[in-house]
Structures are given as C-alpha cells and as structure tokens.
Amino acid sequence: MAHHEENIKLENHLAMTQHEYEHHKTDVWKTTILLSVVTIVEVVFAIYYEKSLIPAGWPLWALRLFLVAASLIKAVYIMAVFMHVKHEKKAFIFTITIPFTLLIWMIISFMYDGDSWNKMNKNRFGENPHPAVIEQNKSVTKHH
Amino acid sequence: MSAQTTTLDKSSWNGGVEPMKASYGKLMMWYFLISDTFTFVAFLVSYATLRMTNSEAWPKASKVFSSIPIPGLDHLKDLPLVFVSIMTFILIISSVTMVRAVQEGAMMNRKGVIKNLIPTILFGILFLLCQYFEWSHLIEHGMTMTSMPSDFAGENGLVAKQFGSFFFTITGFHGLHVLGGVILNLYLLLKTAKGDFDRLGHYEMVEKIGLYWHFVDLVWVYVFLAFYLM
Numbered sequence: 001m002a003h004h005e006e007n008i009k010l011e012n013h014l015a016m017t018q019h020e021y022e023h024h025k026t027d028v029w030k031t032t033i034l035l036s037v038v039t040i041v042e043v044v045f046a047i048y049y050e051k052s053l054i055p056a057g058w059p060l061w062a063l064r065l066f067l068v069a070a071s072l073i074k075a076v077y078i079m080a081v082f083m084h085v086k087h088e089k090k091a092f093i094f095t096i097t098i099p100f101t102l103l104i105w106m107i108i109s110f111m112y113d114g115d116s117w118n119k120m121n122k123n124r125f126g127e128n129p130h131p132a133v134i135e136q137n138k139s140v141t142k143h144h
Numbered sequence: 145m146s147a148q149t150t151t152l153d154k155s156s157w158n159g160g161v162e163p164m165k166a167s168y169g170k171l172m173m174w175y176f177l178i179s180d181t182f183t184f185v186a187f188l189v190s191y192a193t194l195r196m197t198n199s200e201a202w203p204k205a206s207k208v209f210s211s212i213p214i215p216g217l218d219h220l221k222d223l224p225l226v227f228v229s230i231m232t233f234i235l236i237i238s239s240v241t242m243v244r245a246v247q248e249g250a251m252m253n254r255k256g257v258i259k260n261l262i263p264t265i266l267f268g269i270l271f272l273l274c275q276y277f278e279w280s281h282l283i284e285h286g287m288t289m290t291s292m293p294s295d296f297a298g299e300n301g302l303v304a305k306q307f308g309s310f311f312f313t314i315t316g317f318h319g320l321h322v323l324g325g326v327i328l329n330l331y332l333l334l335k336t337a338k339g340d341f342d343r344l345g346h347y348e349m350v351e352k353i354g355l356y357w358h359f360v361d362l363v364w365v366y367v368f369l370a371f372y373l374m
Contacts, residue, residue: 014250014351024247032240036233043229046373050206050224064374071369075362082243082358084351092164096174103185110189114196121197129302133201137302140294 031081035074042070173352177359180321184363187317188370191310201304203296205372208307213281228372231274232364238267239361242329246354249347254336257350261333264357268326275319279312287311311371318367321360328353 016024049063080086085093121130128134164171195202206224213227241263248256286293289309297303332353341347 014246014346014348016247016250021247021251025244028240028243028247032236035236039229039232039236042373043225047206047224050204067369067373071365071373074365078239078358078362078365082239082361083355084246089163089165092166092171095164095171096178099178100181103182106185107189107192110193111196114193117197118199129201129300130198133198133302133304136305137201137294140292140303140305 027081031077034077038070038074042067167348169352170348170355173355177355180359181363184314184317184366187310187314188366191314191370194306194310195304198304198306199298200300201298201302203292203298203303203307205374208282208287208296209278209372211281213277215277218281225372227274227278228368231271231278232368234267234271234274235361235364238264238271239358241267242354242357246347246351249341249350252342252347254339254342257336257341257347258333261329261336261350265326265329265333268322268329268357272319272322272326275315275322279315282311289313314367315371318360318363321363325353325357325360328356 045063045066049060085096125131209228210222210224211218211227212220212223241260245257245260245264248260287296287308289312290305292303292305292308294303296307332350335341335349336347341349
C-alpha cells in the first residue's frame with residue numbers, strides 16, 4: 001500500500017479495462033449522434049420561424065425556450081461524456097459545477113435590466129426608437 | 145494488509161486519501177476553464193442585455209448570415225444559417241476525434257492518439273478558415289466594429305450598431321481560443337510522436353488539452369445560440 005502511494009505519479013491513472021474502453025467508445029458515438037440531431041433540429045426550427053413557416057400565432061418565447069433548453073442539453077452531454085465529468089468522483093463534479101449556479105442570477109438580472117430599459121424608453125418616446133438610435137442610423141452605410 | 149497500512153492517516157485533510165481522484169494539473173485546468181467560462185458569459189450576457197434594450201432594431205440572423213461566404217460560392221443567396229451549421233459540425237467532429245485521442249491515450253496506444261490528433265488539428269484549422277471567410281465577407285459588406293450596413297435593419301427599419309462590435313469581439317475571442325487549441329494540439333502531436341508520454345508512463349497531457357478543446361466546442365454552442373439561432 002505504501003509502495004503504491006510513492007509511485008502514484010508514474011501510474012496511468014486514466015487506465016481502463018478493455019470492456020470499459022469499448023463502453024466509453026460507444027458512449028462517444030451515441031453522444032455525437034445526439035449532438036448532431038439536436039443541432040439540426042435547432043437550425044431547422046430557427047430557419048422555419050424566421051421564414052414564418054411556423055403558424056403566426058406561435059409565440060417567439062416558445063421557440064427561444066426550446067433553443068435554450070436544447071443548447072443546455074448539448075452542453076450537459078459535452079461536459080458529461082466528452083469532458084469525462086460523468087466518470088469523475090462526486091466531490092470533483094460538485095467543485096466544478098457549483099460555481100456555474102452563480103451564473104443563473106447573473107443572466108436573469110442583466111436581461112431583466114435590459115428589458116426594463118426598453119420598456120422605459122417606450123414610455124418616454126412612445127413606439128418610436130430612442131433618439132440616440134435614430135441619431136446612430138444617420139451614419140449607417142447604404143449597401144446594395 | 146500489512147502493519148504499515150494501519151499507520152497511514154486516512155482522513156481527507158491529511159492527504160491520506162484522494163477525495164477527487166484527479167491530478168493537480170487536471171484540477172487546475174478545470175479551474176482555468178471555469179474562470180474562462182465567466183469571461184465568455186460576461187460577453188454573452190452583455191450582448192443579450194444590450195440586445196434587449198434595442199430589440200426592435202436588432203439585425204435578424206437570417207438576414208446577416210444568409211449566404212455562403214466562400215469566394216466563388218457567394219452568389220448563392222438566401223441560404224440562412226447553412227454555412228454556420230457546417231462550421232458547427234466541423235467543431236463537433238473535431239471534438240469527437242479529440243475525445244477518441246484521449247481514450248486511446250488512456251489505453252497507452254500511441255498510434256491511436258496520433259491517428260485521432262491529426263484530424264482534430266485539421267478540423268480546427270478548417271474552422272478558422274471558415275471564420276476568416278465569414279469575417280471578410282461581412283467586412284466587405286460594410287459590417288465592422290463601428291458600422292452596420294442598412295440592409296441588416298431590424299423590425300423598425302433601423303439597425304443597432306452594437307451588433308458588429310459584439311459579433312467581432314465575441315467570435316474573435318472564441319476564434320483566438322480555437323487558434324490556441326490548434327497550437328496546443330500541434331505541441332501534443334509532436335510530444336506524442338517523439339514518444340515522450342510513453343516514457344512518462346501516462347497520456348494525461350492529452351486529457352488536459354482535450355478538456356480545453358471540448359471547452360472551446362462548448363462555448364461555441366452558446367455563441368451559436370446567441371448570434372445565429374436567437
């Protein structure tokens with residue numbers, strides 16, 4: 001046991017059995033297919049919406065919610081399988097995922113702030129854009 | 145079990161056990177990636193916030209990214225998001241070959257690592273080339289850090305000039321990461337070919353640089369979402 005501890009630096013701690021290796025390999029192919037399919041579905045939905053092929057009554061937030069959820073799924077699979085997080089110790093998983101929870105409030109609060117600015121400007125200037133935006137557009141390059 | 149084992153202090157705080165079963169270098173690579181995540185999130189959140197203050201004038205992705213920007217193919221119009229989807233697939237495939245290289249490294253298979261590192265590098269370079277074409281196409285069209293062409297106007301007929309600066313800053317920062325990854329992978333290929341990791345007894349460096357490479361792919365998922373899909 002003591003001997004084992006001394007030599008830990010020289011060991012291949014990534015070592016897998018042949019069985020584990022085959023298992024991880026199929027895991028990678030499955031994830032590749034999943035990432036590809038999710039990406040294709042995302043792109044098809046986004047294009048269909050932009051081209052208004054989806055019935056007009058469909059709310060934009062539903063599409064956006066879908067896109068965010070699909071991207072989150074992709075991120076989880078990349079981390080779990082490609083970045084090997086799935087096979088790490090629990091303490092390791094927590095130490096790298098808990099900091100990300102700080103981002104949840106950051107994203108919500110900043111976007112809420114942006115939306116609130118937009119509403120404030122609408123209250124002040126009606127449906128017209130902010131005067132600064134109109135001013136900016138005087139210098140926009142004409143291009144054909 | 146010998147008598148020696150019982151004298152070892154087994155508590156986590158005295159180094160008797162490895163609570164994370166990971167090397168120092170791997171853990172530090174993860175901490176670096178977490179800090180880099182925060183940088184990218186700051187970029188993307190500021191993009192989202194400014195977009196929301198000016199959502200009516202924000203350019204539509206299907207208008208901005210509607211052609212194939214490769215010279216000779218740029219007459220193909222009205223193909224929204226097709227080119228950038230190809231770029232996304234290039235990055236996904238390079239991530240797959242990278243994870244295969246890590247697995248072959250774990251099996252101490254030098255040839256397998258080399259066989260998978262080469263396509264990883266080539267796909268990385270291909271991605272950078274695509275980005276070069278896209279950038280030069282947009283710059284030629286009049287979109288720069290400070291100006292926007294009028295045909296990228298949003299719903300209200302005006303065009304938010306922040307779009308250009310955000311686009312070039314964020315995709316540029318991501319592209320810089322890809323470039324860094326390509327250089328690291330070239331170094332890795334050289335070290336592997338020389339047999340340095342076989343002498344060392346493990347291929348952990350492949351895993352650590354692999355983590356960085358997957359992170360670059362992970363960031364692209366969100367750059368793709370923010371600029372092209374939403």
